[in-house]
Amino acid sequence: MILALILNCLLPLSFGFVTRHFPWSTIKNPEFTYETKYFWTRIDHFSFVNDDKFFIKYLINNESFTPGGPIFFYTGNEGAIETFAENSGFIWKLSQELNASVVFAEHRYYGTSLPFGNNSFKDRQHFGYLTAEQALADYVLLINQLKANYSCFASSPVIAFGGSYGGMLSAWIRQKYPNQIAGAIASSAPVWLFPGLSDCNGFSMTATNSFLKYGGENCVKNIQLSWSNIVDIGQSIDGKELLTHMFNICTPLTDVQNIIDYLSDFLGTISMVNYPYPANFLLALPEWPVKTCMEMTTPMCASGPVNIMPPLNWDLNSFSISCQNRFGVSPRVEWPKVEFWSKSVHTITNIIFSNGEIDPWSALSITNNSYVPFATVINISDAAHHLDLRTPNPADPQSVIKAREIEKQKIIQWIKEWKIKYKLLKFFNGIRSFISLLDYLG
Known part of the structure; x- marks a missing residue:
């Protein structure tokens, strides 16, 4: 039921699998040689x-x-x-x-x-x-x-x-x-994308507007309903087993949050790559989490009565602790604003x-x-x-x-x-060289 609700409203969109971060098609084009x-x-x-x-x-x-x-x-x-x-x-x-x-x-x-x-x-x-x-x-x-x-x-x-x-x-x-x-x-x-420069809810709301435009209100309502359904089903062992088979997960599901996180990324990706023609995507980015923990820190949250993403808060302190535990680094959130001019x-x-x-x-x-x-x-x-x-x-x-x-x-x-x-630079350099020569010849 949950999967059917989601997939039903995705049919008007062109999509393929990608991670959230900046995808590209893996189809090779023989037209371009190098x-x-x-x-x-x-x-x-x-x-x-x-x-x-x-x-x-x-x-x-x-x-x-x-x-x-x-x-x-x-x-x-x-x-x-x-x-x-x-x-x-x-x-x-x-x-x-x-x-x-x-x-x-x-x-x-x-x-x-x-x-x-x-x-x-x-x-x-x-x-x-x-x-x-x-x-x-x-x-x-x-x-x-x-x-x-x-x-x-x-x-x-x-x-x-x-x-x-x-x-x-x-x-x-x-x-x-x-x-x-x-x-x-x-x-x-x-x-x-850095903390303090944009609304952390902006990504999810733009994605929601994309689904409203191409999928309609019922599509968005069905997606919103699916989050609570997943949580309810995942509270029991049988429910987790059902979700494991429904989403064809390789290992038995132990935490429904993993499914929710995956589907959130999936929905964000679909709105990103809603091209007017078919496009196949498959790109894993294992290096990107390291980068987000150092300089490309991107606050992402989701709230509001009409939002396809599940409710999500973003906290810099929690994110920093996670980065320390995983990579031994903490983000320097102010430095990129200096290095890359912030909004100035x-x-x-x-x-x-x-x-x-x-x-x-x-x-x-x-x-x-x-x-x-x-x-x-x-x-x-x-x-x-x-x-x-x-x-x-x-x-x-x-x-x-x-x-x-x-x-x-x-x-x-x-x-x-x-x-x-x-050309002007060459001209003035030529004049400068000529003047230097005259000075030398005295």
């Missing part, structure tokens, strides 16, 4: 304690590139980089139109880019270098190496792309290194924050241009999680098509502005 390469990077960019280095993977394609053309640089997020390359068709299509090189850089501690190999998650002495700051430094180092080693890239403007956590990174790399990055597309980037982002330029309005993560993103008057905000109706970065599809809503065109025109503008500045 060379797989590696570069050396320091384990620690910001101290002199550890001088060790390790390899980070990156993917590159220069088939459409012409010398001086742009570099489209994807700031890899939490997963093997091939997955992102094969599911960011908009970047590939645009590279053909604008004669760009395409680079996808893997995030440290993901895929095969492991600083300590199989010991990378052994303890905090090993996983303590899993931070956004270190990853951004990796990416800038790679950009500098490419420009230094290949003369055809010397004057190339770099446009950063990213979706989800990768979108956060693309925004931050433009903020932190504007001398390296001409502009950035930050798609579905929850840059305000009014001076940033050349960034597009694009949000799908049915994506729950949009509640933790920048959705109002008043916060970023010199940047661009695009709120895309009927769009799910970073749909604008995916391969253009005949089923795409007009809102997504329009958003991609805005992004394209902004990128063209950034490229032109960067090239003008580059």
Whole structure:
């Protein structure tokens, strides 16, 4: 009965299995080809304690590139980089139109880019270098190496792309290194996921609104009813056995909270990936809990009379204790606000924050241009999680098509502005050198 109630109202939505955190399709697309390469990077960019280095993977394609053309640089997020390359068709299509090189850089501690190999998650002495700051430094180092080693890239403007956590990174790399990055597309980037920056109820309420829109009121009511039914059934041994068989659990259920947690993640995921066409997902992210316990701490709660999620409170102290018990670390919740500007982002330029309005993560993103008057905000109706970065599809809503065109025109503008500045810089450097020569000749 419970399962039937839930599944019945999910039929109008396109979905597949994913964990809650920032999913990507695992379907490979043979249309996108690339060379797989590696570069050396320091384990620690910001101290002199550890001088060790390790390899980070990156993917590159220069088939459409012409010398001086742009570099489209994807700031890899939490997963093997091939997955992102094969599911960011908009970047590939645009590279053909604008004669760009395409680079996808893997995030440290993901895929095969492991600083300590199989010991990378052994303890905090090993996983303590899993931070956004270190990853951004990796990416800038790679950009500098490419420009230094290949003369055809010397004057190339770099446009950063990213979706989800990768979108956060693309925004931050433009903020932190504007001398390296001409502009950035930050798609579905929850840059305000940190404690105190957004309503912890925002994710669950946006997910609820998505279900109301596509499933209707009865759908939401049935889901709300299911939570108490699960708890009631799970109070007895026979009830736990029934739930074990109903949800096809590998080991006998001992705590119904496990089922509730799983279904909550499942519902959040469905609203995230409600694409206008079928998409298969399967992505485990064992590294992400470590990251949330250090810097990506994300308060999640659920309340209100109309909410598809079970009632949930979030407490920083309890979360910190859990992190200490599990990983031996406690979150530094104030530092990311300092490092990544909190809500004092009014001076940033050349960034597009694009949000799908049915994506729950949009509640933790920048959705109002008043916060970023010199940047661009695009709120895309009927769009799910970073749909604008995916391969253009005949089923795409007009809102997504329009958003991609805005992004394209902004990128063209950034490229032109960067090239003008580059030429002016060369001109003034030439004058400076000439004056120095005259002074020398005396």
